[in-house]
Amino acid sequence: MSKNLPEIDPTTPSIARVYDAFLGGKDHYEVDRQVYQQILQIAPESARTGQEARYWLIRAVRFLAGGAGIDQFLDLGSGLPTAENTHQAVQRINPEAQVVYVDNDPMVAAHGRALLEENDRTRFVVGDLREPEEILQDPIVSRYLDWTRPMALIQCNTLHHVADQDDPAGVMAKYIDALPSGSYIAISHLFDPADGSSRAALAQEAQAKFMALMGTCVFRTREQVESFFKGTEIVEPGLVHPFEWWPDGPLTTARVDGDYLLITGVARKP
Helix, strand or coil: CCCCCCCCCCCCHHHHHHHHHHHCCCCHHHHHHHHHHHHHCCCCCCCCCHHHHHHHHHHHHHHHHHCCCCCCEEEEECCCCCCHHHHHHHHCCCCCCCEEEEEEEEEEEHHHHHHHHHHHCCCEECHHHHHHHHHHHHHHHHHHHHHHHCCCEEEECCHCCCCCCCHHHHHHHHHHHHHCCCCCCEEEECCCCCCHHHHHHHHHHHHHHHHHHCCCCCCHHHHHHHHHCCCCCEEECCCCCCCCCCCCCCCCCCCCHHHHEEEEEEEEEC
16 A cells, blocks of 8 residues: 555445445445435446446456556556456456556555455555556566566546646646557546537536535547547557447447446557
């Protein structure tokens, strides 16, 4: 552990715990469930959207550990281990793969400590993904990841919690600049089509509710999300909704507006 964190506060909603509620987990409090329920009132399908994001993450890291041959992963804003996590999906393909998680939530940190005891190829760093210089210089990150070889950097449902004034594109540029040639990045981000459609209206309504309840969450346009990939080449099928990114089988359920409020992509640094 590279830092000490404040105690867990059960009276204030936490991003990680609210996502845990969306994914059907058990590591959250009443204050987090209240946020979850209020978002469901606006977009009843948002729980499914959260699950789709996790399914996408699993497919993406399987691709990275398999076909792309990546054996080291830096997962930023990793969240709570509600469903299958990066290290589990990766190490099923390559048991020797190294995974370093980074998060600044104290409950996530507690789970991170437990991970260290059960998996010697997995590490946890207490840190803020908005501070790339600090993360990249962390002794665990520099010791357990080989910065002379390609790696994968994961930003799953994280960057929409980085406010515009914190310059998410600049933050990503610093990470990408530090990555060795042949590395990959994987990003999922809440999406505002900004086209006057019912989907755009839902995005704005959901953003307003998240901001009122938690003071964080920005639905961004395709162009804004594309800016986070600068300096890389997005692999097929491009920047798409999570259910469109190399699905495991045919789409079997009808899609509604909320399903389209997340976009995902994987890209390679030349």
